[in-house]
Amino acid sequence: MDARLEQHSPFRILLELERLGRAHAAELPAQEEHRALWEGVAFRLGTRHFVAPMRQVAEMLKYPELSPVPRTRSWVRGLANVRGNLLPVMDLSAYLGDLPAGVTRSSRVLVIDIDGVFAGLLVDEVFGMRHFQDDQQSGVPADLPSTLEPYVTDSFRDERGTTWLLFSMEALAHHPQFLKVAG
Numbered sequence: 001m002d003a004r005l006e007q008h009s010p011f012r013i014l015l016e017l018e019r020l021g022r023a024h025a026a027e028l029p030a031q032e033e034h035r036a037l038w039e040g041v042a043f044r045l046g047t048r049h050f051v052a053p054m055r056q057v058a059e060m061l062k063y064p065e066l067s068p069v070p071r072t073r074s075w076v077r078g079l080a081n082v083r084g085n086l087l088p089v090m091d092l093s094a095y096l097g098d099l100p101a102g103v104t105r106s107s108r109v110l111v112i113d114i115d116g117v118f119a120g121l122l123v124d125e126v127f128g129m130r131h132f133q134d135d136q137q138s139g140v141p142a143d144l145p146s147t148l149e150p151y152v153t154d155s156f157r158d159e160r161g162t163t164w165l166l167f168s169m170e171a172l173a174h175h176p177q178f179l180k181v182a183g
Contacts, residue, residue, distance in 0.1 A: 038134065038156070042127035042164065043110065045093045045101070049164045051130055051156065052110070056169035060126055061109040064089070072181050075100070077122060080109075087111065088181070089120040095178065097147040110169075117173035130164065132156040138163065150175055 040051035041060070066078030066089055075094035080087045089109055094100040101107065101122050109120040138157045144165075154166040172178050 038132045038137075039129055040166070041110065042130040043108070043123040044125040044127070045096070045123055046098055049127075049162055050167040051132075051164045052167045052169050054129070056112060056114060058111045058113045061111060061120065063103050063107045063109060063122065064120075069181075071183050073183050076181050080120065082111075082120075085118070087118065087120045089122060090178075090181075092121040092123055096151075097145075112169045112173055114170050114173040117179070119173075121169075121172075130158075132158070132164070141165070 040053050041057045042049065042051045044050070061080075061082065064080035064082065064087075066080050068078045069076055069088070073095075075091045077089040077091050080089055087109075091100050092110075101124055103122070104124070106125040107122060108126040109122055110126070111120050112118070136156045136158065138155050140152055141155055141163065144152055148165070151168050151171050152165045153168050153171070156164045156166065158164065
């Protein structure tokens with residue numbers, strides 16, 4: 001083969017293009033450190049702020065019309081008909097030993113459907129979805145009331161200094177006290 005032809009072979013041309021490309025290539029921008037996000041449904045009970053994992057809240061409802069259920073605990077508000085399904089509605093604040101929630105325009109019902117436990121939880125207000133960075137995790141507060149201990153597994157502190165208690169709806173759904181609604 002002629003040396004001149006070999007010099008201009010497609011393979012040699014590609015090698016030369018690669019060499020030129022590497023010689024004149026701009027550096028890639030430095031990769032930013034990936035900060036993992038945690039997301040959940042944010043809500044309020046009294047003066048405390050909570051978040052629950054997104055996967056543990058099936059839906060949010062305005063406070064529905066309820067039918068009372070006789071001979072149940074004081075924290076059982078009643079039954080609601082939600083699209084043909086009977087939904088027991090519980091006052092989460094009263095269940096946790098605080099004053100019963102007053103129903104206002106901000107009140108919402110968080111619906112859980114965990115391992116056969118289908119229930120609505122009355123809360124004072126829902127703030128929607130909240131995102132937290134891993135570095136905002138701050139552990140379970142030392143001054144956490146004992147009534148919250150079975151359900152609060154961690155907390156987050158936001159940029160304004162608000163502590164958001166991580167509330168496990170799964171722990172609530174499995175707790176023997178929550179399952180005993182008969183008064």
